[in-house]
Amino acid sequence: MRVSAEQRRRELAAAALRVVVRDGVAAATIRAIVAEAGMKLASFHYAYRSRDEVLREVVRLVVEGERETTAAALAEAAAPPASGRADEAGGPELLAALTRRTLGAYLASVHADPGREQGMLELTFTALRTPELEGVAAEQYAQYRGLVAEILAAGAELAGMRWTAPLEELARAIVAISDGLTVAALVDPDADLEPVLDLLVPALVARAEPALTAERIPG
Amino acid sequence: MRVSAEQRRRELAAAALRVVVRDGVAAATIRAIVAEAGMKLASFHYAYRSRDEVLREVVRLVVEGERETTAAALAEAAAPPASGRADEAGGPELLAALTRRTLGAYLASVHADPGREQGMLELTFTALRTPELEGVAAEQYAQYRGLVAEILAAGAELAGMRWTAPLEELARAIVAISDGLTVAALVDPDADLEPVLDLLVPALVARAEPALTAERIPG
DNA sequence: GTCTATAGCCGGATAGAC
DNA sequence: GTCTATCCGGCTATAGAC
Numbered sequence: 001m002r003v004s005a006e007q008r009r010r011e012l013a014a015a016a017l018r019v020v021v022r023d024g025v026a027a028a029t030i031r032a033i034v035a036e037a038g039m040k041l042a043s044f045h046y047a048y049r050s051r052d053e054v055l056r057e058v059v060r061l062v063v064e065g066e067r068e069t070t071a072a073a074l075a076e077a078a079a080p081p082a083s084g085r086a087d088e089a090g091g092p093e094l095l096a097a098l099t100r101r102t103l104g105a106y107l108a109s110v111h112a113d114p115g116r117e118q119g120m121l122e123l124t125f126t127a128l129r130t131p132e133l134e135g136v137a138a139e140q141y142a143q144y145r146g147l148v149a150e151i152l153a154a155g156a157e158l159a160g161m162r163w164t165a166p167l168e169e170l171a172r173a174i175v176a177i178s179d180g181l182t183v184a185a186l187v188d189p190d191a192d193l194e195p196v197l198d199l200l201v202p203a204l205v206a207r208a209e210p211a212l213t214a215e216r217i218p219g
Numbered sequence: 220m221r222v223s224a225e226q227r228r229r230e231l232a233a234a235a236l237r238v239v240v241r242d243g244v245a246a247a248t249i250r251a252i253v254a255e256a257g258m259k260l261a262s263f264h265y266a267y268r269s270r271d272e273v274l275r276e277v278v279r280l281v282v283e284g285e286r287e288t289t290a291a292a293l294a295e296a297a298a299p300p301a302s303g304r305a306d307e308a309g310g311p312e313l314l315a316a317l318t319r320r321t322l323g324a325y326l327a328s329v330h331a332d333p334g335r336e337q338g339m340l341e342l343t344f345t346a347l348r349t350p351e352l353e354g355v356a357a358e359q360y361a362q363y364r365g366l367v368a369e370i371l372a373a374g375a376e377l378a379g380m381r382w383t384a385p386l387e388e389l390a391r392a393i394v395a396i397s398d399g400l401t402v403a404a405l406v407d408p409d410a411d412l413e414p415v416l417d418l419l420v421p422a423l424v425a426r427a428e429p430a431l432t433a434e435r436i437p438g
Numbered sequence: 439g440t441c442t443a444t445a446g447c448c449g450g451a452t453a454g455a456c
Numbered sequence: 457g458t459c460t461a462t463c464c465g466g467c468t469a470t471a472g473a474c
Binding site: 026027118121124125126128137138140165169170173175176178179180181183196199202203204 | 242243245246337340341343344345347348356357359360384385388389391392394395396397398399400402403405406407410412414415418419421422423425426
């Protein structure tokens with residue numbers, strides 16, 4: 001049965017991602033990828049010109065996935081206003097709780113599937129060393145920061161707060177913190193990282209203040 | 220001229236490190252390593268049993284280097300008491316300045332030689348995926364945390380302060396922060412990470428209080 | 439378009455002369 | 457101990473039959 005070239009590309013990229021996650025970038029050879037996809041070796045070059053090209057597509061695929069996950073999470077978080085937003089008093093505490101829960105959920109996902117985040121970092125490093133993948137890593141991280149910025153904005157809105165530092169700065173910090181926590185969780189899966197969260201979350205929330213619904217600042 | 224087996228091992232490990240830093244772990248083949256060391260291919264297996272074994276030695280070599288660098292830095296920092304330690308007032312500010320300067324110096328070293336830190340992270344990830352290198356990554360990071368703990372203790376001493384959280388917790392947080400900043404600097408070398416430091420350093424220093432030279436707590 | 443087959447290269451590791 | 461020469465396997469990529 002004949003399938004479209006686009007379909008082929010998608011299947012191969014998905015297979016490549018599975019191999020990267022399970023066995024690492026180094027093991028993601030063209031042979032391993034086509035085997036994972038249940039295809040013949042020669043089929044590969046009908047869909048992609050080179051191994052680098054499919055790796056580039058894998059990064060795009062993952063970022064796309066993160067985008068959808070984020071969008072869904074934001075929609076769900078915004079949905080139930082039943083909890084009632086604390087306008088004045090609960091604001092900072094709520095924002096801290098949201099921040100902590102989000103970072104904690106991310107960390108839990110690393111523990112649940114360590115290969116995934118390790119694979120992504122391996123892809124990033126591969127991209128940094130491969131001229132044919134120039135710009136991929138920078139683009140990947142720019143997207144990450146953009147997604148984090150959206151989450152930050154939504155969180156502040158939900159908590160009735162306002163960030164006092166540029167969103168891009170906060171997003172950069174959070175992406176860095178996430179990467180650091182990721183490495184820590186990969187290297188030492190049994191370590192308790194809760195105290196690290198306790199340390200870092202207040203530093204982030206310190207960059208927010210209660211939002212003013214009406215202008216209160218004297219002219 | 221005949222050289223001892225130990226000498227051979229050292230030269231090969233040093234050559235391997237140079238290749239890893241310059242070209243990445245994937246490029247650090249036995250052939251590339253012996254070429255870098257100016258040796259013949261067959262000489263390799265007189266010194267090491269396998270490629271994995273020399274990679275293990277490279278990690279040991281780097282950690283050893285960090286240890287010496289740290290020791291030297293601590294000796295120098297402790298040397299000039301001319302600046303006079305601020306016992307009460309300047310304590311927190313001094314500790315913040317020390318923390319910031321140390322993290323800033325680390326970041327500068329990443330910018331000066333990105334391949335080095337990328338290579339080390341690549342080695343860590345390789346170790347995590349290679350059964351023959353089991354435990355190497357965990358050991359490497361345990362050593363890192365130990366060194367950071369020493370620096371933390373020395374910094375507090377110098378500033379007349381006392382950490383209020385377990386040193387191991389703080390060290391774990393700082394290693395994570397360093398890794399996160401490293402990835403950020405590698406992916407986007409032009410980005411300004413000063414605001415991130417501004418955000419994180421206070422969170423660390425918040426875990427310290429002025430040290431009491433004499434017991435003042437009522438009995 | 440899809441397969442088999444293979445070119446051509448590079449990798450780790452070792453054999454065997456000296 | 458030190459070299460040259462090589463084995464053998466896996467890799468990317470392509471040629472050529474169907």
